[in-house]
Amino acid sequence: MESILYGLIYIVLAPFVGGLLAGVDRIITARMQRRVGPPLLQPFYDVLKLLQKKTIQTNRFQAPYVICHLIFMVFTGFLFFEGSDILLTFFVLAVSSIFFILAAYSSKSPFSFLGAERELLLVMAYEPMVLITLVGFFKITGSFHVYHIIASGIPMIVYLPGIFLGFLYILTIKFRKSPFDLSYSHHAHQEIVKGITTDMTGSTLAMIEIAHWYENVFLLGFIFMFFSFNIWIGIGVTLAVYFLEILIDNAFAREKWEFVLRTSWIAAFLLGGGNLVLLYIFYR
Amino acid sequence: MHYNGSSCNGCDIEVLACLTPMYDVERFGIINTGNPKHADILLVTGSINHQGVEIVRNLYNQMPEPKVVVALGVCATSGGVFAPCYNVKGGADKVIPVDVYVPGCAVRPEAIIDGIVKGIGVLEEKRKIMTETKTEA
Numbered sequence: 382m383e384s385i386l387y388g389l390i391y392i393v394l395a396p397f398v399g400g401l402l403a404g405v406d407r408i409i410t411a412r413m414q415r416r417v418g419p420p421l422l423q424p425f426y427d428v429l430k431l432l433q434k435k436t437i438q439t440n441r442f443q444a445p446y447v448i449c450h451l452i453f454m455v456f457t458g459f460l461f462f463e464g465s466d467i468l469l470t471f472f473v474l475a476v477s478s479i480f481f482i483l484a485a486y487s488s489k490s491p492f493s494f495l496g497a498e499r500e501l502l503l504v505m506a507y508e509p510m511v512l513i514t515l516v517g518f519f520k521i522t523g524s525f526h527v528y529h530i531i532a533s534g535i536p537m538i539v540y541l542p543g544i545f546l547g548f549l550y551i552l553t554i555k556f557r558k559s560p561f562d563l564s565y566s567h568h569a570h571q572e573i574v575k576g577i578t579t580d581m582t583g584s585t586l587a588m589i590e591i592a593h594w595y596e597n598v599f600l601l602g603f604i605f606m607f608f609s610f611n612i613w614i615g616i617g618v619t620l621a622v623y624f625l626e627i628l629i630d631n632a633f634a635r636e637k638w639e640f641v642l643r644t645s646w647i648a649a650f651l652l653g654g655g656n657l658v659l660l661y662i663f664y665r
Numbered sequence: 666m667h668y669n670g671s672s673c674n675g676c677d678i679e680v681l682a683c684l685t686p687m688y689d690v691e692r693f694g695i696i697n698t699g700n701p702k703h704a705d706i707l708l709v710t711g712s713i714n715h716q717g718v719e720i721v722r723n724l725y726n727q728m729p730e731p732k733v734v735v736a737l738g739v740c741a742t743s744g745g746v747f748a749p750c751y752n753v754k755g756g757a758d759k760v761i762p763v764d765v766y767v768p769g770c771a772v773r774p775e776a777i778i779d780g781i782v783k784g785i786g787v788l789e790e791k792r793k794i795m796t797e798t799k800t801e802a
Binding site: 407411414415416417418419420423426427430433434435436437575578579580581582583586 | 686689691692693694700702703705727729730731792795796
């Protein structure tokens with residue numbers, strides 16, 4: 382019963398936390414570029430504005446797909462914070478991404494198609510590392526349940542340093558940060574970089590943004606799991622990781638998809654796979 | 666969003682200057698996007714020539730309501746010195762409805778920011794009218 386409460390708290394609070402994080406992100410990014418930056422609440426103003434704009438749809442299936450994307454994203458975070466099966470959580474997340482891609486494919490714009498294809502490549506790039514991470518958690522705790530993993534009190538980072546670094550690598554993809562923001566970026570960009578949202582307007586775009594906030598909070602929650610033995614260290618490291626992502630975002634130029642795919646698989650197999658092999662040898 | 670009609674690039678450079686750390690329009694939550702479907706305010710620089718008519722009309726039609734057009738520089742407001750040219754139709758208001766006129770040659774970044782912020786005011790009014798008509802209907 383208590384665990385469901387955590388899930389519900391996530392559903393209510395995550396958009397606020399996610400929006401605030403997005404506001405902090407925009408201010409830090411601006412400061413890194415020696416600019417003043419927008420007000421902290423700017424992401425909320427933007428989404429409220431989008432909700433009041435007229436929504437133009439190029440295909441009547443677009444809105445249902447985007448709604449499914451949002452619902453499954455919320456459900457992903459709900460399952461995670463409720464302490465449920467982490468495999469299920471990540472597969473629901475995958476379903477959510479697929480609905481996003483379908484929404485982009487439902488439009489006739491070539492830019493939208495390009496964005497959807499790039500997003501598929503990104504999914505292919507990050508999935509191996511995600512699966513290795515989950516196997517790593519299972520190897521240590523003997524359970525796929527978030528509740529058991531956190532309740533075990535084992536400092537995961539001690540056993541899974543390689544997996545943690547590998548996961549940080551693909552986290553840049555999930556956070557839509559440069560150098561890996563090939564299909565969608567949280568900054569204002571031209572057609573190709575924001576290809577997947579080319580034909581989305583008004584409330585549809587607002588839903589994408591809200592889903593992105595939900596996703597960010599869920600991912601930061603996942604980072605927390607590596608440090609769940611101490612809540613303050615966990616929160617500190619989680620925020621430090623977010624700052625690191627912003628720094629990477631501002632320090633690197635966008636890469637080609639071949640580079641993203643190659644390096645994230647190398648990271649997955651060297652850091653993640655290597656970590657797993659060592660675990661199998663030394664930790665029984 | 667920014668559209669360049671047949672500008673001499675003077676005003677365009679000043680539009681870019683608004684995005685630099687010196688002026689930083691993001692202080693007002695304004696960001697430059699290349700996608701008309703994500704845009705609220707259309708900036709037009711330069712006079713409109715006959716070849717550009719369809720393009721600027723198309724861009725305007727792709728922007729979702731409510732939307733605002735800001736004409737930047739004397740060429741976009743009236744055609745400027747190019748108005749009598751045989752290939753020039755005139756200012757941006759010959760093709761699409763313009764809400765804010767910002768004269769200057771080239772238009773100063775301060776004036777651009779002032780014009781856009783005025784445009785945000787117009788946008789707010791249009792939004793109110795839109796929501797009122799929606800509730801009546």
